[in-house]
Amino acid sequence: MSTIAETTVLFGRTMKHIQRSPDTIITVAIMPIAFMLLFVYVFGGAINAGPGNYVNYLLPGILLIAVASGISYTAFRIFNDTQKGIITRLHSMPVARSSVLWGHVLTSLVSNFISLAIIVGVALIMGFRSGAGLLSWLAVAGILALFTLALTWIAVIPGLTAKSVDAASAFSYTLIFLPFVSSAFVPTASMPTPVRVFAEHQPVTSIVETVRALLASRPVGNDIWIALAWLVGAGLVAYVLAMRAYRRVP
Amino acid sequence: MTVASEAKAIEANAIEAVGLQKAYGEVEVLKGVDFRVSGGEIFALLGSNGAGKTTTINILSTLLKPDAGAARVAGFDTSREADRVRRAISLTGQFAAVDEVLTGRENLVLVARLRRVPDPAAVAGRLLEQFGLAGAADKRAGTYSGGMTRRLDIAMSLVGSPEVIFLDEPTTGLDPEGRLEVWDTVKDLAKQGTTILLTTQHLDEAEKLADRIAILHEGRIVVDGTLAELKKLLPPAKIEYIDKQPTLEEIYLSLVGTKKVEATS
Numbered sequence: 331m332s333t334i335a336e337t338t339v340l341f342g343r344t345m346k347h348i349q350r351s352p353d354t355i356i357t358v359a360i361m362p363i364a365f366m367l368l369f370v371y372v373f374g375g376a377i378n379a380g381p382g383n384y385v386n387y388l389l390p391g392i393l394l395i396a397v398a399s400g401i402s403y404t405a406f407r408i409f410n411d412t413q414k415g416i417i418t419r420l421h422s423m424p425v426a427r428s429s430v431l432w433g434h435v436l437t438s439l440v441s442n443f444i445s446l447a448i449i450v451g452v453a454l455i456m457g458f459r460s461g462a463g464l465l466s467w468l469a470v471a472g473i474l475a476l477f478t479l480a481l482t483w484i485a486v487i488p489g490l491t492a493k494s495v496d497a498a499s500a501f502s503y504t505l506i507f508l509p510f511v512s513s514a515f516v517p518t519a520s521m522p523t524p525v526r527v528f529a530e531h532q533p534v535t536s537i538v539e540t541v542r543a544l545l546a547s548r549p550v551g552n553d554i555w556i557a558l559a560w561l562v563g564a565g566l567v568a569y570v571l572a573m574r575a576y577r578r579v580p
Numbered sequence: 581m582t583v584a585s586e587a588k589a590i591e592a593n594a595i596e597a598v599g600l601q602k603a604y605g606e607v608e609v610l611k612g613v614d615f616r617v618s619g620g621e622i623f624a625l626l627g628s629n630g631a632g633k634t635t636t637i638n639i640l641s642t643l644l645k646p647d648a649g650a651a652r653v654a655g656f657d658t659s660r661e662a663d664r665v666r667r668a669i670s671l672t673g674q675f676a677a678v679d680e681v682l683t684g685r686e687n688l689v690l691v692a693r694l695r696r697v698p699d700p701a702a703v704a705g706r707l708l709e710q711f712g713l714a715g716a717a718d719k720r721a722g723t724y725s726g727g728m729t730r731r732l733d734i735a736m737s738l739v740g741s742p743e744v745i746f747l748d749e750p751t752t753g754l755d756p757e758g759r760l761e762v763w764d765t766v767k768d769l770a771k772q773g774t775t776i777l778l779t780t781q782h783l784d785e786a787e788k789l790a791d792r793i794a795i796l797h798e799g800r801i802v803v804d805g806t807l808a809e810l811k812k813l814l815p816p817a818k819i820e821y822i823d824k825q826p827t828l829e830e831i832y833l834s835l836v837g838t839k840k841v842e843a844t845s
Binding site: 336339340343346347350351414415416418419420421422423424425580 | 638641642643644663666667669670671673674675676677678679680681682686690691693694695736746
């Protein structure tokens with residue numbers, strides 16, 4: 331119970347950071363929106379992604395890119411707290427250690443979801459339509475929440491261990507890159523075999539396919555289980571590694 | 581143990597370190613550190629860089645576990661009763677740990693909420709007043725000067741009136757005025773009965789502030805006593821006649837005109 335109260339106080343603190351520099355949310359939303367505009371209005375005409383509006387096809391991958399870049403701010407905030415001695419101060423106080431990290435993780439979840447809402451809003455203006463019902467939308471939100479959680483726990487590791495601020499957030503470029511080699515922008519069928527094999531077996535493809543199916547009210551098939559296995563698996567591994575790194579912080 | 585005798589034991593020894601050892605890999609930082617600090621005392625741990633001062637403070641404030649030996653703070657074992665120790669202490673580390681995005685007031689309220697102090701807003705208001713930060717209370721801490729930041733840092737340590745305060749090099753990086761402000765604060769705290777352990781590399785700081793001084797050298801306490809006792813360790817003073825030149829600090833302070841010159845005397 332006390333851990334929850336402390337987490338809430340610390341979550342309030344980092345949310346104030348976001349309120350005071352709303353550019354963190356805008357910056358996170360702008361790059362994926364730029365990609366969306368570029369792909370729909372510049373490359374879109376040349377891409378054959380099947381029938382229907384290309385925005386509908388593109389949106390799931392764009393949302394994942396937003397999360398992948400958004401979590402670098404969490405790494406940055408944790409890095410700052412470590413460097414400034416704020417984490418040390420909290421650890422010398424009667425505060426549960428776990429609430430220190432959970433405060434950051436919840437902030438990541440909320441701020442990324444605000445960015446995602448902005449992007450979906452822009453997609454709607456660009457013609458994105460979905461016939462998905464409430465349950466499907468909840469399932470989409472759940473998958474995106476799991477994706478954000480897993481990536482946030484990955485971000486905690488460089489946040490705690492990096493030696494410089496650039497190193498703390500550089501890892502997110504790899505994560506932003508993953509959707510490009512997946513079915514997020516174009517169907518994998520057109521890719522050369524080695525690339526296609528990688529694209530079809532990396533986590534982003536199953537997550538994108540699941541979200542796309544849910545939004546299009548199509549059956550999700552096996553993809554949802556593969557996606558969940560990836561998300562829970564990667565999330566747990568990252569959590570364990572993050573906790574191991576955290577134990578070394580005095 | 582009865583409550584009364586327990587309270588007495590705490591007063592007798594607010595801090596007790598017995599045979600503390602700590603190594604980082606091959607490097608032995610502490611090789612058996614022993615000392616005791618009585619309640620209400622200002623105790624200075626003196627040592628050069630890398631002598632193990634911060635490691636000692638980190639063990640006493642429950643951030644690190646010693647490889648061997650034990651420490652009791654406010655009557656509780658720092659390894660086995662870490663949470664009770666944390667409720668009784670506060671730590672001001674080497675670098676001012678304030679949230680620069682929050683205002684001074686918000687920083688204090690944050691700590692008050694985490695320490696579950698009743699009426700956090702009132703506590704914050706009182707400390708801002710006491711530390712001369714009332715005027716800047718609602719400005720972001722990132723805009724504060726070095727001295728103001730350090731005062732806020734120390735004020736954050738006083739939320740909830742802890743019995744024992746650890747100050748790790750509290751005046752490092754401060755200008756002379758900032759240093760005097762911190763010294764005054766430390767003296768005031770000790771007057772109110774708070775036990776203070778501070779580390780410093782500045783001999784004059786230990787001399788001006790501390791009731792007792794211990795010198796930590798190569799992982800061990802080599803001497804421990806009052807200033808008078810330490811002076812006895814040297815051969816008796818010879819009487820020499822020299823011109824009393826003002827120190828640069830006195831000149832500086834008389835020129836910039838601060839009201840706290842008497843604190844240097």
